[in-house]
Amino acid sequence: MKAYTVEQGIAAPLDRANVDTDLIIPKQFLKSIKRTGFGVNLFDELRYLDEGYLGQDNSKRPLNPDFVLNQARYQSANILLARQNFGCGSSREHAPWALSEYGFRTVIAPSFADIFYNNCFKNGMLPVVLAEDIVDELFQQCKAEEGYQLTIDLAQQLVIRSDGQQFAFEVDPFRKHCLLNGLDDIGLTLQAAEDIRSYEDKVKQQRPWVFQNIEV
Template structure:
């Protein structure tokens, strides 16, 4: 997993509440177990018409937001089923941080496991960032995980809370496997000792 670094870039505004995981990545794309390749189908039913053509009005189809690294969304983002393909699709598109007033718990934790920073801020602060995001390339938002701040284009800073362990894992690029591999020497030592004590196992 890549280390999470400070982001300064365009944020895409998605002022919808209760965006569920089926909206994020519809069920027909859940056949793969690869984490790559799903970005093209992110928000598929909102991005494309029945013929597979882009819907020009959808935010991620607009030129200013095609390379957005931040998403500003409404409350209860990521609700619905627990599919991990949802954060996979978000990350594969290139979005590294999602800002919302609230998240569904499972989606929230899956974001950290996949290198995405979910940021919870009060509604009024999200509204201000949403207004900023609507300016497109004329406004850039900065997400600073180390200092736990989000800065609008006018320099206004909003502080967010994050679990210290999850922060550490994001900044060091550690998913669950990476955390386990940090203890590889201790695991090898245990297995050698265990085999010596119980050779019949």
């Protein structure tokens, strides 16, 4: 997993509350058994004017010109501004997969659904909770200023505007450690690889019959 230290970039404002995971990545795309390929269908129902289905050639689909991510000024955005209760609904991990593959590494909102919030950290994304009045201010500035950028400093736990104004946010120390060091669940396990091998060698000597039919 790619480490998250300091991220700077254009912010895109998704100005609607209670965005659920089915809106983030609709259910018809969950048939894929891969962890990739979901970015092109992020916010599919909002992004395109026709009905999407798995295996479709998205380059030929009509885009919704009113949807924020289809506007030229937000094409390279890597920070998503959202409203309260972002990521509610089903627990599908495909939602952060789709956001991440599209290019978002940070989502800023007044509140998140718990399971989505947890899934973000497991997939190298940072969900930042800021007070609603601060998020309102960021939305206003983002809409008023083309190319509006923010800097997210995870080590310092700060959201920094281009004018230098800073907003502190809270993050669990363990989750922060994992993001800063690019550690997902597999990476965490591999940190103990020597101890695991040592334990397995010990067990092989104590209970060799357990390993008789196992090919390593």
